[in-house]
Amino acid sequence: MRGLLWIIIEGHLKPVFGIDGATSIFRPLAQPAQEIKETSILVLAVCAVIFIIVAGLLVYAIVRFRHRAGDEASEPPQVYGSNQIELAWTVLPILIVFVLILVTSRTIADIQNRKPPPGAVHATVVGHQWWWEIRYPELGIVTANELHVPASTGNSHQPTFLKLQSADVAHSFWVPQLAGKTDLIPNKENRMWIEPTIRGTYLGNCAEYCGTQHARMLIRVVVHSPDEFDSWAREQQESASIALTAVEGQKAFFANSCVNCHTIRGTSAQGKFGPDLTHLMNRETLGAGAISNTPDNLRLWVRDPQKFKVGCLMPNMQLTDQEVDQIAAYLQTLK
Ligand code: CUA
Numbered sequence: 001m002r003g004l005l006w007i008i009i010e011g012h013l014k015p016v017f018g019i020d021g022a023t024s025i026f027r028p029l030a031q032p033a034q035e036i037k038e039t040s041i042l043v044l045a046v047c048a049v050i051f052i053i054v055a056g057l058l059v060y061a062i063v064r065f066r067h068r069a070g071d072e073a074s075e076p077p078q079v080y081g082s083n084q085i086e087l088a089w090t091v092l093p094i095l096i097v098f099v100l101i102l103v104t105s106r107t108i109a110d111i112q113n114r115k116p117p118p119g120a121v122h123a124t125v126v127g128h129q130w131w132w133e134i135r136y137p138e139l140g141i142v143t144a145n146e147l148h149v150p151a152s153t154g155n156s157h158q159p160t161f162l163k164l165q166s167a168d169v170a171h172s173f174w175v176p177q178l179a180g181k182t183d184l185i186p187n188k189e190n191r192m193w194i195e196p197t198i199r200g201t202y203l204g205n206c207a208e209y210c211g212t213q214h215a216r217m218l219i220r221v222v223v224h225s226p227d228e229f230d231s232w233a234r235e236q237q238e239s240a241s242i243a244l245t246a247v248e249g250q251k252a253f254f255a256n257s258c259v260n261c262h263t264i265r266g267t268s269a270q271g272k273f274g275p276d277l278t279h280l281m282n283r284e285t286l287g288a289g290a291i292s293n294t295p296d297n298l299r300l301w302v303r304d305p306q307k308f309k310v311g312c313l314m315p316n317m318q319l320t321d322q323e324v325d326q327i328a329a330y331l332q333t334l335k
Contacts, residue, residue, distance in 0.1 A: 023176050023203075030178045030196035031159075032111045039107045043100060050096070114159070114193055121149055121160040121229075127171030127184035127206070130213040130312060131275055131288040141236040142263070144275035145288045147221045150229035152195050158226060159195035169211065175204030175221050183208055196223045205289075212311040218289025239266025240278045240334055249330025252323045261314070264334065274314060280334040287312065299328040 028034045116122070125147065126133040134143050149160040164173055166184040173192070174181040182192040196202070206217035224232060253259070254269065261274035269277075283293055287309045291297045301308060303324045304316040319327065 025176050025180075028177055029198050029200075029202070030194055032114075032179050032193070032195075033177055035107055035110065036180050039103055042103060046096060046100065111193075116159065116161045116193070117157050119156060119158045120193075121158060122163075123147065123149075123160060124163045124165065125173060125184070127164070127166040127168075127173070127210070127217075129168050129211050130206070130217040130309070132173075132217070132219050133167070133275065136233070139233050139237065141233060142265075142276040143236060143279065144283070145219060145285065146283055147219065148229060148232050149194065149196065149221060149223055150226045151199050151223045152197050153226065156226065157195070159193050161193045162191065164190040164192065170208050171206045171210050171217070172208035173204070173219065174207035175202050175219060177202050178204075178221060181207045194221070196221075199223050199225060199228075201284075213290075213309050216288060216290045216309055218285070220284065220289070235282070236279055240264045242266075246326065246330040246333050249326035249328070252319075252326045253330055256317060256319070256323070256327075258317075258327070277331065277334055280331055282335065295328070295332060298331060299324060302328050302331070 025033065025037060025040065028037045122136070122138055124135040124137060126135070132145050132147075134145070134147050135141070147160075147162075150158045152158050162173070162182075164182055164184045165188075166186045168186065170186065171184040172181050173184060175194070178194045178196055179192055182190050184190065200223055202221040202223065204219040204221065206214055206219070208214075210217065254267075259269040259271055261271040263270050263272065263276045263278065265276070265278040281293070285291065286293050286297055286301050287305065290308045291301065302317075303319065305312055305314040306316050
């Protein structure tokens with residue numbers, strides 16, 4: 001019972017009343033989330049009015065016509081058929097549904113038909129069990145779990161258009177304060193766009209059950225000013241810095257099978273199964289939001305990722321203490 005209460009409060013009341021804003025669709029901070037919220041409010045309002053009328057009549061009937069002492073045991077008069085009433089409760093719902101269809105399809109068409117303006121950013125998001133691969137084909141950037149985008153300002157519209165793909169099973173990209181959910185389906189490309197205007201970090205998560213670590217498949221959208229975004233992009237475009245301070249670690253990294261799964265641009269590590277590590281140190285978290293990216297956590301992650309994320313595809317490599325220290329030191333040079 002307490003568990004149920006907790007789910008209701010944590011999962012439904014807190015987000016709606018803005019105590020925990022990140023997951024509230026009622027606190028949108030960008031298009032198209034704003035437009036979706038307006039439609040949702042209208043639908044909720046219409047449904048609330050219907051609910052109040054129906055529940056009110058029901059309660060009235062229950063109270064007014066309840067059994068009273070002295071009532072006869074015989075049946076009350078049975079009344080059949082009224083053309084007016086039947087017509088009213090057929091036509092009215094049809095009209096209401098028709099209005100809701102019109103409003104909803106206008107919003108859907110508005111969002112789906114949006115064409116990228118000249119300054120738009122294009123990115124491809126690929127869902128993996130259990131992390132997000134993020135590519136900017138035009139900018140030549142590959143990263144993971146953090147989608148960086150520019151904010152639109154008063155005079156420049158810079159929305160980000162996303163192509164959504166999956167490498168394995170169905171996932172769903174959901175950052176509630178930016179846009180609605182869109183699924184990432186194997187062998188199919190879905191599209192969506194976001195146009196935030198306020199800088200900051202927006203939290204989201206995979207919204208389609210995709211296996212054991214579905215809950216640890218978090219996404220961050222980092223919204224920069226246009227200038228900041230440009231300098232972020234320039235940094236990301238560079239190849240990995242050559243490690244002069246962690247040569248043993250670099251050797252250990254390349255001697256073990258790390259290179260089979262990870263890419264470090266500018267080196268011979270070209271693996272595609274795991275996240276690109278070229279600028280690993282720029283990311284806030286490890287394991288798609290499983291733990292924060294601190295030197296200690298990085299070391300523990302290299303030692304045994306399964307401890308933080310049971311079932312994730314990176315195995316415990318059975319490295320020696322020395323190798324763990326060296327590889328962690330090398331990874332920390334990937335800024
Ligand atoms: Cu990916 Cu749930």
